[in-house]
Amino acid sequence: MKTLEEIEKLSPEELEAQAAAQGVHAPQDLQQRLRETLAARELAQTARPRPARWIPYASLAVAAAAAALVLLPSSGPKDTFDDPYLAYAEVEKAFRTISDKMNSGVELAREAGEAAEIPQNILQKIQSK
Amino acid sequence: MKHITLILAALLLSLSALAQNGKSIYQKYSDAEQVSAVYISPAMFRLIGKIPDIDTGSDKVNLSPVIRSLTGMYILNSENAAINGQLRAEAERFIQSGKYELLMEAKDSGQTMRMYTVGNDKVVNGFVMLAAEADEVTFICLDGQMPRDQFENLLASQMAD
Numbered sequence: 001m002k003t004l005e006e007i008e009k010l011s012p013e014e015l016e017a018q019a020a021a022q023g024v025h026a027p028q029d030l031q032q033r034l035r036e037t038l039a040a041r042e043l044a045q046t047a048r049p050r051p052a053r054w055i056p057y058a059s060l061a062v063a064a065a066a067a068a069l070v071l072l073p074s075s076g077p078k079d080t081f082d083d084p085y086l087a088y089a090e091v092e093k094a095f096r097t098i099s100d101k102m103n104s105g106v107e108l109a110r111e112a113g114e115a116a117e118i119p120q121n122i123l124q125k126i127q128s129k
Numbered sequence: 130m131k132h133i134t135l136i137l138a139a140l141l142l143s144l145s146a147l148a149q150n151g152k153s154i155y156q157k158y159s160d161a162e163q164v165s166a167v168y169i170s171p172a173m174f175r176l177i178g179k180i181p182d183i184d185t186g187s188d189k190v191n192l193s194p195v196i197r198s199l200t201g202m203y204i205l206n207s208e209n210a211a212i213n214g215q216l217r218a219e220a221e222r223f224i225q226s227g228k229y230e231l232l233m234e235a236k237d238s239g240q241t242m243r244m245y246t247v248g249n250d251k252v253v254n255g256f257v258m259l260a261a262e263a264d265e266v267t268f269i270c271l272d273g274q275m276p277r278d279q280f281e282n283l284l285a286s287q288m289a290d
Contacts, residue, residue, distance in 0.1 A: 077156055077168045077203075084176040087169050091177070092192055094167075094204060094269055098258055099284055101242045105235030 149223050151257070151270030155203040158216055163209035169202040174273075195283050199273035206267045213266045220259050220268050229257055239263055253280050 010018070027033075081087040159166035178197040207213055229245035236242075240262045248254040253276075258269040 076152065076170070077159060079170045079173050080167045081169065081173065084173060084180055087173050088177050088180070088192075088196070090167055090204075091169065091196055091199075091202060094202065094271075095192065095283060097267070098244070098269065101235070101258065101260055102233060102244070102284060104237070105233050105242060108235050108237055 149219070149226060151201065151203040151223070151255075151272065154216070154219055154223060154268065154270070155205060157219070158205050158207065158212060161207070161209055161212055164205060164207045164212070166206075167202070167204040169199075171200040174199045174201070192283065194279050195273075195275050198275045198279075199271060201270075201272040203270040204268070206265070208265050210264060213261070213264070216268065217259065217261050217266050220257070224257055224259070227255065227257075229255065232256075248275075248277065251277055253277050256280070 007015075079087075081090065155166065155168055158164055159168070174196060178193070205216065207216055224245050227247055229247045232244040232246050234241070234243045240260070242258070242260040245257045245259075246253050246255065252274055254272070254274065256269075256271040256275075258267070260267040
C-alpha cells in the first residue's frame, strides 16, 4: 500500500502502469450512464427558469410603473380665486397669519427670558449684601 | 413572476410614500366639513406677478418679490375634531419625509406651532406652518424658489407691523 506522498511523486505513465497492474476495470456501461446523467442534468437546467431571464422583464416593468406614476398628469386642485387681486390679498393674509404666530413665539421667548432673569437678580442682591 | 409582483408592490408603496406633499394633503382634506381651504396655483402666482402695481395696503411691506417666486400655496384650517388628528399626523409625516428643517417652535397652554423650511442658505424651496390648538389645526404650505433673505425680511417686517 503506497502512501499519498509516494503516489504524488509518481509520473502519469507510472500511475497508468500501476492502474493496469491492479486489474481494476471500469464497468462496461459506465460511458452510457455518464451520457445519461449529463443529458438529464442539461434537461433539468433548461427546464428551470434562469434568474437572468426575468431580470430584464422585471426591470422594464418597474421602470414602466415608475414612469407612469411620475409622468401621468394628475388632476390638481382648483384655484380658490379667479381674480389675482383677491389671490394676492389671501397671500398677504397668509403671511400675516404666519407673522402673528411667529410673534406669539417671540413673545413666549421674551417672557421666558424675563423669568430667567429673576433668579439672577436675587443672586445679585444676595451678593451685594 | 412572484419576484416581479413583489418588486412592483414595494416600488408602488415607496413611491406613494414619497408622493405625499402639500398638494396631496390639500386634496385629501379640502372638501371635508368644517375645513376652510385656499389653493393658489402657479398660474395664478404668475398672473399676480404680472400686475404692475400691487397695492400692498400698508405700503411698508412689499410682497411682490416673494410672490413672484412662489409656485403654490395650500392653506387648510380645520375645526373638524374628527379629522384634526389625522391631518396633523399626515402633515408631520410629510414634513419628515420632505427633509424640512425646523425654523421655529412655540408651545403654550396646549397650543403648538411649528414652522419649517426646506432649501439652502440662499433659497427657500418650501415653507410649512403647522399650528395645532385644542379644536383647530392650521396647515400652511408654500412652494417656490423664494430668496431666503427676502422671505425672512418679509416675515420680520410683517412682525414689526
